Amino acid sequence: MIRAKIAGTQKGGEADFLIIGTGIAGCAAALAAADRGVAVTVLTRADDLQSSNTERAQGGIIYRGVNDSPDLLVKDVIEAGGGIGHEPAIRRLATRGPELVKEVLIDRAGVPFNYRKRGAIDLTEEGAHSMPRIIHVEDRTGQAIEEAMIRAVKRHKNIKVMRRATAVDLLTFSHHSLSVKDRYAPPACFGAYVLDQKTGRVEALRAKETLLATGGLGHIYQYTTNPPGARGDGIAMAYRAGARMMNLEYIQFHPTALYHRDARGFLISESMRGEGAELVTARGEAFMKKYDRRGSLAPRDIVARAIHDIMLNENEPCVYLDITRKPANWIRKRFPQIYGGCKAVGIDCTKQPIPVVPAAHYACGGIWVDLDGRTTINRLWAAGEVSCTGVHGANRLASTSLLEGLVWGHTVGERVAELLGANAPYGIPNVAEWRRETETADPAFIRQDWSTIKNTMWNYVGVIRSERNMRRARRILRELQLEVDDFYSRAELTDDMLGLRNGLQTALAVLYAAMENRRSCGSHYRVD
Numbered sequence: 441m442i443r444a445k446i447a448g449t450q451k452g453g454e455a456d457f458l459i460i461g462t463g464i465a466g467c468a469a470a471l472a473a474a475d476r477g478v479a480v481t482v483l484t485r486a487d488d489l490q491s492s493n494t495e496r497a498q499g500g501i502i503y504r505g506v507n508d509s510p511d512l513l514v515k516d517v518i519e520a521g522g523g524i525g526h527e528p529a530i531r532r533l534a535t536r537g538p539e540l541v542k543e544v545l546i547d548r549a550g551v552p553f554n555y556r557k558r559g560a561i562d563l564t565e566e567g568a569h570s571m572p573r574i575i576h577v578e579d580r581t582g583q584a585i586e587e588a589m590i591r592a593v594k595r596h597k598n599i600k601v602m603r604r605a606t607a608v609d610l611l612t613f614s615h616h617s618l619s620v621k622d623r624y625a626p627p628a629c630f631g632a633y634v635l636d637q638k639t640g641r642v643e644a645l646r647a648k649e650t651l652l653a654t655g656g657l658g659h660i661y662q663y664t665t666n667p668p669g670a671r672g673d674g675i676a677m678a679y680r681a682g683a684r685m686m687n688l689e690y691i692q693f694h695p696t697a698l699y700h701r702d703a704r705g706f707l708i709s710e711s712m713r714g715e716g717a718e719l720v721t722a723r724g725e726a727f728m729k730k731y732d733r734r735g736s737l738a739p740r741d742i743v744a745r746a747i748h749d750i751m752l753n754e755n756e757p758c759v760y761l762d763i764t765r766k767p768a769n770w771i772r773k774r775f776p777q778i779y780g781g782c783k784a785v786g787i788d789c790t791k792q793p794i795p796v797v798p799a800a801h802y803a804c805g806g807i808w809v810d811l812d813g814r815t816t817i818n819r820l821w822a823a824g825e826v827s828c829t830g831v832h833g834a835n836r837l838a839s840t841s842l843l844e845g846l847v848w849g850h851t852v853g854e855r856v857a858e859l860l861g862a863n864a865p866y867g868i869p870n871v872a873e874w875r876r877e878t879e880t881a882d883p884a885f886i887r888q889d890w891s892t893i894k895n896t897m898w899n900y901v902g903v904i905r906s907e908r909n910m911r912r913a914r915r916i917l918r919e920l921q922l923e924v925d926d927f928y929s930r931a932e933l934t935d936d937m938l939g940l941r942n943g944l945q946t947a948l949a950v951l952y953a954a955m956e957n958r959r960s961c962g963s964h965y966r967v968d
Contacts, residue, residue, distance in 0.1 A: 454646045454868070455481035455600075457856050458631055460607050460674065461653030463492035464582075464842055465824030465849035467589035468544060469651050472853025474598035478860055481645070482599060483634065485606040485935055486669060489590045490583070493655045493670055493825060494842065497582025498709035498777065501842040503541050505563055505573030510534035512570055517840060520568040520739045521804075521833020522962035529829040532811055537843045540850055541575070549588035553577055566714040566838035567737040574839045579709050579775045582842065606935045607673065608633040608642055608874075610650065610681045610820065617869035627682055628818035630868050637935050642874035648866045649819050649856045652678060652807065653849065656825040657691075660947040661800035662898035665697050665707040671939045672946025674826035678807045679949050684816040686828040687805025688953035689964045692836050693903050694801030695719075695743035698794060699758035702785045708761060708778055708796055710838045713737055715774065717763035719747070720793060722756050741835040741963040744798040748903045751797070760793035798903055802841060804832035804963060805953070813852040821856070823848040834962025881931045886940050892920055893947050901951050906968045910955050917948050 456479045459466045470480045484491070502513065513534040518525050545551045553575045554562040565572040577584035593599050609615075611631045613622040631647035654674030658666030679685060696713075698706040713719070713736045718726050731746040732738035738746075747759050763771060768790035772779050775789075782789045806828040813821045813829075824845040831844050900913035921944055928941050960966045 453643070455479065455631070456647065456860055457481070457649050457651070458483065458645060458647035459651045459653060460632065461492070461655060461824070461826070462489045462590065462593070462601075463494035463653060463655055463824055463845060464585060464589060465845035466651070466653035467593050468846050468849030469653065469823060469853035469856070470593055470599050471544070471548075471589070471596065472850045473857045474596045476854070476857035476861070478598065478857050480599045481647070482593065482601045483605050483607060483645075484601070484603055485637070485673075487604050489593075489601065489603070490586045491667055491669055492586065493666055494582045494845065495586045496665065496667055496707065497585075497842055498579045498707055499566055499711040500564060500574035500576030500581045500839050501541060501545070501585070501846075502537060502573055502839050503561070503563070503575040504538050505571040508571060508573050513573070516568060516570050517831065517837045518833070520837035521835050523833070524961060525833030526830025529811060529831045533831050533840065533844060533847055537847050540846050541843070544846060544850060545585060545588070549585075549592050551577065551585050551588045564711055564714050565737075566710045567743070568734070568739040568837055574711065574714075576711065579711065579777045585842065602634075604637040606635040606637060606938055607677060608635050608933065608938060610677050611644060611646065611871060612681050612817065613869065615681070616871045618872060619869055622869055626818055627816070629681065629820035632677070633874060635933055635935065635938065640876070640932065640934075642876070642933060644871045644874075646868050646871070648860060648868070649821065651813075651821040651823060651852055651856070652826050653822070653824045654826045656803050657943075657946050657950070658800045660893055660897050660943050660950065661902065662894040663697065663704070663797065663799040665694050665799050665801045671943040673939070673942045674822065675806060675949060676942035676945035678815065678817075678820070678822070679945060681817060681820075683820065684808040685806065685949060685953070686808040686830070687834070688803070688950045689957050690804035690832070690834045690962055691800060691950065692740055692802040692804055692963045693744040693798040695740055695747050695798050696761055696796040697799035698782065698785075699797045700785045700787070700795065703781060706781050707801075708794055709775070710740070712761065712763055712775060712778065715763070716766060717761050719743070720760050720762050721750060721754060722760065724762075724793075727759075739835055740838070741965070744903055744963075745965060747796070747798055758795040758797045761796050762793040763789060764791060764793065802836050804828075804834065804836050809848070812855050813848045821852045823852050834964060876932070877930055878932050879930045881927070881934060881937045883936065886936050889920060889924060889940055890943065892916065893943055897947050897950070901954055903965065905954055905964070905966050907955070907966075908968075910951060913951055914955070917944065917951060920944060921948065
């Protein structure tokens, strides 16, 4: 439920196109709309525009393999997704995706992808792909893409960026308009309440069209590869506004995150297995062929469960990823980020296997959108990990996430530009001013509540699930939500307080979806 603290008439600001989030989806939408003359306002809760899941992506992005075709890619995506992916969306990804990689990333943004000596772009293979079709920038592809896209966004005269600005709630006619009659109007969004982290003030930023591109939700789990901001903000805001959700139970756990007390959440890219690394036990025995004919290159859900099984059966805290058979110089050149990250905690991956465990990595579901990125709320769009296009089905195929964010972000930007260019009248109502509360939120309480969320989700709604465990999770999280909602109504708003509220709402949404789906498929695996 949306609870607005109201008093008086809101001053606030206005935007033609409001974008919440600065990952590949948000940047692609901003550039596509701005290039067509739209005045765009981009919102980020971080001080650094590059603080996103996009920046953390290591492996690469799908392009075109030798003798590749859209049909072959569609087949791979559907198979990896457990056969429940939405084929029209997958075909859109397979046909439009490579074109946009060339047009937007290579030609426009100038992303410095790796090339071979003879001038051909370097192609690598990842798990569940039928051929090498992934292009990359060493093992820091997401970082290189994000840097290039952010440069283009900063240079564009039609784009305004607001830093350290946290969206509190979406503005909707039924919840926030001062006109009583608007409660009977069809669901529609016209911007968001926004917290200025520097001043502590909350004001309404009203917009003709709004895009949620807020990324993932990994931090509702104890172990994750995601950055701290991936706490489900967009999911929670859309959930409270009444948007349709889909496939939230399908949380992909990346099989290989570094297991080390000094490097929590450090991803060991799947491309390392694509280049020949083998998963082995503490005794050095390869085990993946026992679980799948594709061995270490099986889909992520299968690999994650296999590792979980080995850890339980052998009473070990982790398994190991061994790439030592490759030349040391080649490893350092191909995986400089992984090599450096491991070396920093005393692990030389050219000489010894890397200890790894599964970690929450990607939300395959999210806010339902159509092929153009529209949600079930008028004038509200979603793109990237926060959305559910149906592409990923029950389990995401490697290196499809950046491509999906690019395709749907760009598409939303085009569609919004078309709508605003038609000069149709937009109703933007007056809204209530936010009433500022003064009770201080104790950081210790926030940390403790987050610990409860993370441990509950990891232990009861993690890699392996059961009705009994999820019922216990529901009791714990419902009680916590009563306490958090009560305190939220009295507390001075901070980014941390909003993150806790949103993370808890998102955790419950994932839990409810998991409880409703009694059929194991892909990354949703029930032992009962």
